Amino acid sequence: MHFIKHTRLFIANNFKQIRRKWLTLPFLFVYPIVMTALIAIILMTFFTPSKQDPIQVGIVDQDQSQETKMIMKILIDSGQFGELFQMDQMTASDAEQGLVDDQLSATITFPKNFTSNLYNGVSVELPVVGNPNEPINSRLVKEMVNSAARHIGASQANILTINYYAKQTNMDAETRNDMLFEQFKDFLFYTLSKDEAAIEHELSNAVTASPLHYYVASGWFVITTIWMLLLYNMLYKENTYRMKERMKLYGVNALQQISARIFVTFVCVTILSLLLLFGLQRFLGVPFYLEDCARLGLLVCLYNLSLLVILAIIEVLITSQRFRLLVQFIVAAFLILASGAIVPVLYFPIALQQWLSYIFSYEALHWIQEILLHERLYADYIPLSLMLGVFISILAAASLWKELTQK
């Protein structure tokens, strides 16, 4: 009874505290939204390279053989790499100047004796020089050359095999060389049309499971998490030693204050995050049922409470303010990462994936996504509830232990 009375007192006090800080509150709630949107924009611009300006690549031909001339022509004229790369042949000094002036993203050089070395089975190196100011474009060029080199290497092995057997016949050298050049051309075009090997299909997921929906749900999840971290810590107030002593005489303990803060943060953030969620749902045009609303609400409540209790446990265990904040931040970041909000969990190492179902943020986001994106009509609340129960017990035990050991 005492516990509830005191807690109520602190809850009222916390609400007053929030009202007094009305100026910082908008900042507190807008900051995570702005940051999440910023991160989303950065990632989007990274993953969708601008189609208007292709990557400028300079090619230098130091070999000047029949074969390299043909490669040049194909690289420059054909639409093989048309959309992404724009290739131009130039001299070595122009190419270097182009890199310095930021005109080029990378240069590829066909070294002297490129062709004859290839025919004779001597290993050849294709140097790619990247522009350090454009690391991502440079890497793309490098990947392209790598892939091309792999194909050419395989073709060349075949040509050398043909050469090996042709040498055993009474074919004269000139005919053999001509034949090899023919084969070179054949294999080159063969390589260029490699994409015909596969018939490609794009399978559309359920309409509501597009990347946009996926990342809107993730973004909402991240925002909710950060809100709780911020509001919970904003309500924190370091009591002086004398104040603590006085409160102890009234039978007040830390757990009551913590419960009050958990309650206040929980109420504020849950209301706001559900509003945000339903707003986003409207915006995306996802069908919407009353039962879903109840399911989502319950999941959000369970997740929010679990996270707050975890933050409280950290607060009880770590007395240094700075260190506590760092640990809370790291734990929140870990929970966000493990939930699959940033990188979908299927790309995680299999060893980690087995442990994910023990992490409440993964469970929560998983079911929220199932309901929101895959239109599931069911969610399993038991694991989340169990974990919440365990966290509450740990919090109670830790706080009690702290109270007893303190002088």
Add this chain to the structure above:
Amino acid sequence: MKQIIYTRMMQWKKQWLGIVCWSIIPLLIPICIVLGTSNVQDDAKIPIGIVMEENTSTANDFLDEVKSAPFIRVQQLDKTAALQQLEKHELDSVFIILDGYEEEIMRGNRNQLIEGYHSDLSFAYTPVKEMVVSIVQQDAGRYRAVKVIQDIGERYRVQEQWPVEDMIRKSQTIQKDENLLRSSFTYLGEADSMESGELVSWNVWGLWSIAALLATFFLFDWIIKERTSGVGPRFAFFRMSHRAYLIGNMFIYTIFLGWMNLLTMVVYHYVLHEALSIHLFIVLFTFQLTCIMTAFLLATCFKNAYAYFGLAFAITFMIAVISGAILPIDGITGGLPWLEKWNPVQSVMNGEIHYASFILLAIGIAIWYAGKERLHANS
């Protein structure tokens, strides 16, 4: 100055744990991140599904070859299950080896032998497809060569029969042994090529500079604490002004953190194989000075340490996001060159000495020092 050092040492004697912690943390965090992610990345694999419509030796060789690729995890299942899993995004992509694969390959034909399925959430489809196609291409190419050789044999009436397996093996050994065509990658102005097979490569100094910014903020909480804990009003009676005291202490911290920068450089040189140079030290130290001055000016505005820590976090997080140390940011800075110019973290990552905010902050400190002293005896 001597007295300041003396009092500071007295303070440190009590707070040594916090000081040591927060000066070591920026050194440790990047090491943890770099080594941690490289461990995870070694195990992180792309899950793909393969459906075998025929069970011939060529098709099985193909499957084995795909399985041996280091960056994917292959699941063999039937078509409906595979597509279902893809739809639920439990697989990144699905490849189907169509019926008649072996027959077509042996004919040297490689068109439309496999079917690839991907969804709009398949992030890794392109590289995986590239690899799968290259394997098909390779197999088909060998049989193509076989056909050419057989033609030659016929035309020149070679008496002995060349067995097909020999030709295939010959081509395989040539490809394997001679490693005919390699590509090397260097950045302009760099001597040796850095070959990293990892998807994410961290800029160690970018990570360090973010951790150092946060730690510097946290180390400067003494400005707030020593003002609130009843010491403040007493300064009015000292020979030294409060500001001179703060500046003197900042100087001590600067020297201390400068030594830490040096230590960081040496440790990273041995643990992460980073280069050592005087230029680098100057870059790091100017960055450290920028952090110190920012933390200093910010801390003098605060009375509540917890709020200061919170804001420190918010600022650090924002700089981390817009600096490109954590997220790839080239797409944005291309349009906003000033962002790169004014961001000290960016300068550290580029190995440049940062002047812009450094000078601005120094002017800020000068103005602050010249301003009116607020702590009077009667306040």
